[in-house]
Amino acid sequence: MAGHVCVCSERYTGRLCEVYIPACESNPCQNNGTCIEMQSDFHCECGDRYYGTHCEYEPRSIGDTRIPAHYVTEPPYDLVQNITYYDCFSGMAKMIDVSVNGPYWMPEKFNASVLGIYPWGFEVKIWRTDREFGWSLFNVELRYEAIYETFAFRKSPCVNSRHCENYLDLGAGGRKCYCDSGFTGELCETKLNFCQLWPCYQGDCVENAIDYECKCRPGWTGRNCNISYISGQQVVSNHNWTSNTAIWTVVYNRCHSPNASTVDLSIRGQIANFVHVQLQEIRTGGFIVSLTRYSGKGIQWELIDIIVEWKAYFNTPQEYYPCTWRGQCTNTLDKHICTCIGRFTGSVCKTALPYCDSQPCKNGGTCVGTEFDFKCYCAAGFGGSRCEKSTVQGVRDIRMRRRKRGGENFVILFDECYIKKPRKVKVEFLNLGNYPDYYYTRVYHVYSNGFAVSVHRNARIPRKHSLRLKFRFTAFFDSRNYTNSPCQNGGQCSITNEHNYTCNCTSRYKGKHCQEEILRCSTRPCKNGGVCVDKVNGYKCFCAEEYGGKDCSLKILNGSYTFVRHFGLEVKTYTKLVYKTCHTELPKKITVTALGNQTLPFRYGVTDIDIRPYGFGAEVTRADRTYGNAEPTVTVYWKAFFVANTFNNNFCENGGTCHNNKSGFECSCPPGFIGNNCERVDLCQSNPCLNGGSCSNGAKSDFLCECLKGFVGRKCSIDISHIGVRNSTIVLS
Known part of the structure; x- marks a missing residue:
């Protein structure tokens, strides 16, 4: 490994820099500070008297200021001066050392003494020790050192502030904090609640970390939602174009005044880059736009509709509606048209007509007006300043339980149910006689079905005076539909107490308010394919062709029978008819009509119908004898209504065939069976x-x-x- 040398970083040593040197090993913390080892550095925990990275600084502030020398070089040769620190400190110095340096040729000629210590600085007195020297053209330098208890003095007293200044005119506090946005208070300690000031004109205010944000309602924009807008879109089709240009107008869907300040326009779709849109003119009720399309791009313009989106902005503090006094506005491109209501007229409904011209008195009331006001004289049954309230009156008898002084409460019920509660009720006595001053009354509660009244007596009444009292009440309702019963669909309302009522419904409805219709057809009452239709008082079945009855449960057998009248003047003829099929039960009813061959049905009547299982007999009576032999034949048309489940029942068993005749029926039995109803087996068939x-x-x-x-x-x-x-x-x- 010879031939190389490792140059180690600050925290490592060794031949290969493999040995870590702890940061605190060199005792970096001064003034008895405690060193704490960190991951890649150290931290000094200083005592109260020191601060800094290495606890090298004492808690003190050092500064100097210059004072013009003539303040102390002329009588009275001394000066009291307020000195402010350059920085704001949270604490107040416990001691301040001051020294004064004069010009270099007389440095020992001045002295100073601290008179008072404040958070913003201190008050000092400077005086001259040698008064013989007369120069006053030089400045005197005052140096100071403020000593604090702890290093925390360097922290600014302003909580949420980027800048702090000391001022003498701020009193004992002596500091001015320039607060960050969203904060206030002497030390910027109070967070502003911007939303309490309702900054959002047409929107909801939401606080954020800095100030606030407005969530605007539809039709409004801007930081404070104070700019209204109208938006929409316009489809420009091929027939709107002249060559490669198109001019079209937009009329707002609502009135707005004054005119829009600006209009944003945009083209939507893939061909947006090939169409240029430009605002031409803004009018009172809309604007004019021009479009230019670029040709030669291979686009089949005749097949394309261009959608232009627009938004018009109105820079007004509030939406100004041109029509006053609730007039209805209709918009056109160049103007607004106001339709006035009530007693107002004019182009914007500002001109007021005399009060009574607008007929303010409702429900037949008579208006008597002056220049500034009017009065309504109401018709019977109505009240209120405009006769807008309906009144219900009644008379009631009550009986006081005691003769002595005091009050008693009574609950009075109305005679009818009302859908709305009265606004108020007035009560007046009718039979107080010689004791009108003994009583007074007060309605203390109004219910939906009545009211509660308190009757007070000021003194004990003699025995000869009756305890029965009679009074008249007047209930004032809002005139709009107050008489409508809460019971719907013809139900009759009955009051049970001051809070409740009962609806007696018709047969077709049910529910608390008779609001639920009883659908009789839901049970499918119509049989044999009949169609059910609900009616007011029940239902009706529309039966299939061969069925009848209320619920289509009857099978209809019909036919006709023609017979010859043997005598021209014959008045009565009895005839019998036999059904083609056999039935076990009699029909529920039979209807018969008779017609002559000249179709004059009114000249025949059918009576004495004798109903049998196999048919019926009837007497046909001629009512008009003037035609002699002109009608030798009569046709009888009949309908027999059988219960459907017995209609096709056969008397004959075991496949026998039933035949009707005028005396009954008989069965033709198949081979192997015998008996009146083919009920027996023919044992002789096998020739035993x-x-x-x-x-x-x-x-x-x-x-x-x-x-x-x-x-x-x-x-x-x-x-x-x-x-x-x-x-x-x-x-x-």
């Missing part, structure tokens, strides 16, 4: 009787064989011809 025997079905589930001569047995299977039996026929069961 042998040897030519005849089979017949029994009363029960059995059969009988009638055997030929010479055979016996249940199925005629026994041959007895060779035995010689006399009886020709034997039937065995």
